[in-house]
Amino acid sequence: MIVLGIILLIIGFLVNIPILWTIGVVLLVIGLILFVLGSTGRAVGGRRHYY
Secondary structure, three states: OHHHHHHHHHHHHHHOOHHHHHHHHHHHHHHHHHHHHHHOOOOEOOEOOOO
């Protein structure tokens, strides 16, 4: 999810499409939140790791 967010950020910035940039930011933030919660050992949504 983090990688997809970064890819959408780059494409949205280069092509100048604001909706792609916004979706990229949202996916990046959600991916980082899930990564932090998973790395602390807390199970999120019944899963301990998200890969």
